[in-house]
Amino acid sequence: AQRVTQPEKLLSVFKGAPVELKCNYSYSGSPELFWYVQYSRQRLQLLLRHISRESIKGFTADLNKGETSFHLKKPFAQEEDSAMYYCALTAPGYSTLTFGKGTMLLVSP
Amino acid sequence: DTEVTQTPKHLVMGMTNKKSLKCEQHMGHRAMYWYKQKAKKPPELMFVYSYEKLSINESVPSRFSPECPNSSLLNLHLHALQPEDSALYLCASSHTTVGRETQYFGPGTRLLVL
Numbered sequence: 001a002q003r004v005t006q007p008e009k010l011l012s013v014f015k016g017a018p019v020e021l022k023c024n025y026s027y028s029g030s031p032e033l034f035w036y037v038q039y040s041r042q043r044l045q046l047l048l049r050h051i052s053r054e055s056i057k058g059f060t061a062d063l064n065k066g067e068t069s070f071h072l073k074k075p076f077a078q079e080e081d082s083a084m085y086y087c088a089l090t091a092p093g094y095s096t097l098t099f100g101k102g103t104m105l106l107v108s109p
Numbered sequence: 110d111t112e113v114t115q116t117p118k119h120l121v122m123g124m125t126n127k128k129s130l131k132c133e134q135h136m137g138h139r140a141m142y143w144y145k146q147k148a149k150k151p152p153e154l155m156f157v158y159s160y161e162k163l164s165i166n167e168s169v170p171s172r173f174s175p176e177c178p179n180s181s182l183l184n185l186h187l188h189a190l191q192p193e194d195s196a197l198y199l200c201a202s203s204h205t206t207v208g209r210e211t212q213y214f215g216p217g218t219r220l221l222v223l
Contacts, residue, residue: 032209044152044199044214051209086151095140095203095210096165099151 002027004087006100013077014108021072021103023061023087031089033063033070034097039083047072047085057081077107111136113215115200121221124190130218132183132200138213140206141183143175144199146217152199158183159206190222 003026013019025031035047048056050063050070061072070087087100113134122128132141139160144152157165158177172194174186183200197217203210 034211036214043216046211046213049209049211084149090209092209093207095206095212096142096154096157097152097212102149102151104149 002031002089002091002098004089004098004100006085006087006103008103009101010104010106012106012108015079016076019072019074019077019081019105019107021085021087021105023070023072023100025068025070025087025089027068027089027091029092030065031091033061034088034090035059035061035070035072036086036088036099037083038086044086077105079107079109081105082107111213113200113202113213115198115215115218117218118216119219119221121223122187122190123223124192126190127186127188129187130185130198130200130220132185132215133181134202134213134215135181136202136213137180138202138204139180140203140210141177142201142203142212143173143183143185144201146197146199148197156185157206164206187220190220192222195220195222 005024033050037047038044086102088097116131141158143155146152156175161177176184199217200215201212203212
């Protein structure tokens, strides 16, 4: 069975500090990995997906198949980055998402 | 139009009421989803429709009844709900259910069952 683990419920940093939100997954094949973000009172929206290898809002994430990880990173956090971040995966051939429990990122001034 | 819309935004209902949630998208997506999200928890998949046919039902109680009248619309009919059903109900859509598709989410309907 596939599983996504986000070990931190809450991550609190100061503005300008580097941020790393951890995500580990369990799946025997080659999944597609996503990061979704939910700002306060806004819809859940895609931040990035590993297959597109984009950098969105300064965030990047690299798929490490050896460590089965897909950590989300940003070199300098901004206050507007404060939100709930969910890591998710889909299995090949399927679009149903398996979500991690989420990490709340709080960026203080 | 590149958004998924949901109505109503908020809904309060009694345990004997019947109500419906509505979801709409005009992106030509042929896969649509209902999720339930409790506070500070990830979304939980309820139903998946593919080409207007129900393809996945995640053992959801029969008091929730989905309907997909056409490729742009998805309804969730509610009847005899329990207080523990209070949650944010999210609709999402993707091009298809096959392949590595991105899901696009609506803003949700916040449901309170009294």
